[in-house]
Amino acid sequence: MKGRLIMFRLNNGVEIPEMGLGVYKMNAGKEMDDAVRYAYEQGYRLFDTAQMYKNESGLGEALEKNRIPRQDIFLISKVDNCNQGYGRTIESFGESLERLKTDYLDSFLVHWPGQNRERMLDTWKAMEKLYTDGKVRSIGVCNFEVCQLEYLLANCKVRPMIDQIEHTPFMHDEKLLGFCRENEIQVMAWGPLLRGNLDEDEIGRMAAGYNKTSAQLLLRWNVQQGIIPIPKSKNKERLLQNISISDFEITEEDMKRMNAMNQNKRTSYDPMVFDF
Numbered sequence: 001m002k003g004r005l006i007m008f009r010l011n012n013g014v015e016i017p018e019m020g021l022g023v024y025k026m027n028a029g030k031e032m033d034d035a036v037r038y039a040y041e042q043g044y045r046l047f048d049t050a051q052m053y054k055n056e057s058g059l060g061e062a063l064e065k066n067r068i069p070r071q072d073i074f075l076i077s078k079v080d081n082c083n084q085g086y087g088r089t090i091e092s093f094g095e096s097l098e099r100l101k102t103d104y105l106d107s108f109l110v111h112w113p114g115q116n117r118e119r120m121l122d123t124w125k126a127m128e129k130l131y132t133d134g135k136v137r138s139i140g141v142c143n144f145e146v147c148q149l150e151y152l153l154a155n156c157k158v159r160p161m162i163d164q165i166e167h168t169p170f171m172h173d174e175k176l177l178g179f180c181r182e183n184e185i186q187v188m189a190w191g192p193l194l195r196g197n198l199d200e201d202e203i204g205r206m207a208a209g210y211n212k213t214s215a216q217l218l219l220r221w222n223v224q225q226g227i228i229p230i231p232k233s234k235n236k237e238r239l240l241q242n243i244s245i246s247d248f249e250i251t252e253e254d255m256k257r258m259n260a261m262n263q264n265k266r267t268s269y270d271p272m273v274f275d276f
């Protein structure tokens with residue numbers, strides 16, 4: 001094992017690696033099998049998929065083919081928008097387990113908040129049931145903004161343990177991060193490598209100052225503020241590069257410089273507007 005990952009702790013005491021591998025747009029078969037093998041060999045222990053990615057089966061097969069012990073990894077999936085609501089959330093969770101060839105998940109997340117508050121709470125009640133029945137070790141949400149989290153917290157029995165959001169220096173919402181910190185909700189960063197658009201001059205110059213790549217600087221910037229990035233790569237060298245971020249520290253001044261780059265620049269929907 002090459003990367004040395006430390007563990008964070010969720011608000012229910014469950015441990016979670018400080019970074020992981022996202023598999024959005026990773027193709028089932030050789031591409032997934034090889035990427036999962038390289039990742040595991042290099043020290044990755046967290047794998048993030050979703051019903052929406054249509055590759056849960058591919059990930060399940062890759063984990064099986066590579067004989068990766070289930071208890072060694074933190075496995076995450078997400079309920080698809082079309083499966084929200086109490087009954088379908090429970091049923092589709094079972095379908096996810098089958099596709100992933102497992103009998104529990106380490107985390108199950110609500111993929112999008114949507115604008116229908118009643119549906120949001122029905123979905124969350126199902127998440128609570130899965131959690132209290134011991135089928136999932138933690139539950140959480142994705143793309144929830146402060147007011148959506150406030151509503152959920154005011155109406156839930158089990159508090160969300162994770163909010164997975166787009167988080168880069170260009171999409172850095174201090175208010176949301178502060179709210180999550182105060183409420184012990186672990187933030188997880190999706191799209192941490194600017195979705196591959198890494199030809200950003202200022203980031204590149206700063207990274208060169210540390211003798212690191214832009215990808216490494218962006219990932220280190222996340223973990224250094226207690227946020228779990230889940231970069232996607234299918235490439236052996238890039239997988240290794242992305243996990244090799246524990247041998248340097250970004251100065252406080254540079255952290256502030258990166259935080260100040262925020263432009264509220266999203267690469268996906270605005271959670272306050274997007275509905276389904």
Ligand SMILES: NC(=O)c1ccc[n+]([C@@H]2O[C@H](COP(=O)([O-])OP(=O)(O)OC[C@H]3O[C@@H](n4cnc5c(N)ncnc54)[C@H](OP(=O)(O)O)[C@@H]3O)[C@@H](O)[C@H]2O)c1
Nearest residue numbers: 022023024142190191192193194195196215231232233234
């Ligand atoms: N909850 C949500 O709503 C949500 C939304 C989007 C994504 N996600 C999750 O977050 C994960 C990460 O986000 P993402 O996949 O959209 O974007 P990302 O991780 O920011 O970027 C992935 C892209 O960067 C490339 N890349 C990886 N490492 C690199 C490196 N060291 N140097 C240069 N290029 C590199 C990859 O290409 P190669 O594969 O060829 O290396 C791929 O094209 C997803 O896989 C998914 O699990 C969640």
